[in-house]
Amino acid sequence: MKKIPSVDLSDFISEDPKRKQKFIKEIGEAYEEIGFVALKGHFLTNELSENLYKEVKAFFDLPSEIKESYEIDGIGGQRGFTAFGKESAKGKKEGDLKEFWHFGQEVVDNDELKATYPKNVLVNEVPNFNKVGMETYKMLEKTAIYVLRALALYIGLDEFYFDKYVNNGNSILRPIYYPPIQGEPKGAVRAAAHGDINLITLLMGASASGLEVQNKQGEWIGVTALPEQLVINVGDMLERLTNNKLRSTIHRVVNPPREDWEKPRYSIPFFTHPISEMSLNCLPECITDTHPKVYDDITAGEFLNERLRELGLLK
Incomplete structure (x- = not known):
């Protein structure tokens, strides 16, 4: 496979059973093969996407x-700002060449759960930053829920299996700024090769190229998507839950050619996390004689904290 497949969410949400089944098959097979798709027909409008990029650039331009x-x-970077070079990929000592912001869940109708999440941080200097950020958060969360419904059916679960875990879940919207490269990076890249922690990641179109995914043959493939598409990939939690049926593919953001070092890059992924209590024990539907269970039992919260420590964000 030399490129990531394209799918259309409007097939799934149509009233046509054949179109719905077509989407389920296409996205399921893509996630078994390479773990990435380019998706159109989602709930994020071009206008909202453009507005968020404008607000994000204004924030990162601040002193x-x-x-x-x-x-x-003390919160492992779960909300607010994380400064340049503080996050590194698992097993890598060099910090990534980026800084970022985190928007988190605004819990509805569950005060006990609300108390367990850090509060979102309000930026005074960019008045619409938080409003536009949370509007985007909700549209990407809605898209993620529909994608997970399709995957539930592909796996053989009830269509709404994931809803109760993702609604009010610990999802994160992360605007990222990769500044111009000032000098020889000395082994550091904009984002070293890694798998995502979560169930699925939804990536809004980045402002410059650089994202690459590794296929089954070990080749690195540049990811390209149309402006109206989201790039959506499987994370480690979903790979673990499905006993490796769906693939959390290693990916990276490489440094640009030297002549483009002065150009910054912006990227905005949405990391779909469930509530902490969700079991990530391998699903019985994904365990067979030829594919025995390969992971120990763990909850989503335990797995997240384990990985945040590995990334250097929690001590």
Whole structure:
């Protein structure tokens, strides 16, 4: 496979059973093969996407001392700002060449759960930043729920299996800024090769190329998508839950050619996390004599904390 497949969510949400089944088959097979798709027909409008990029650029243009005032100690970077070079890929000592912001869940109708999540951080200097960020969060979360419904049917589960775990889940919207490269990176890249922690990741179109995924043959494939498409990939939680049936593919963001070092890059992924209590024990539907269970039992919360420590975000 030399490129990621394209699918259309409007097939799934149509009233046509054949179109719905076509989408389920296409996305399921793509996630077994390479773990990535380009998806159109989602709920994020071009206008909202453009507005968020405008707000994100305005925030990252702020002086460093202002941005750093929004960095919150003791929460593993789950909300607010994380400064340049603080996050590194699992097993890599060099920090990635990026800084980022985290928007998190605004819990509805569950005060007990609400108390367990850090509060979102309000940016005073960019008045619409939080409003537009959370509008985008909700549209991407809605899209993620429909994608997971299709995957539930592909696996052999009830269509709405994931809904109760993702509604009010610990999902994160992460605007990322990769500044111009000032000098020889010395082994660091914009984002070192890694798998995502979560169930699925939804990526809004990045402002510059650089994202690559690794296929089954070990080849790196540049990811390209049309402006109206989201790139959506399987994360480690879903791979674990499905006993490796669906693939969390290793991916990276490479540095640009030297002549483009002065160009910044912006990217906005939405990491779909369930509530912490969700079991990630391998599903019985994905365990067979030829594919025995390969993972120990664990909850989503335990797995997330384990990985945040590996990334250097939790001590």
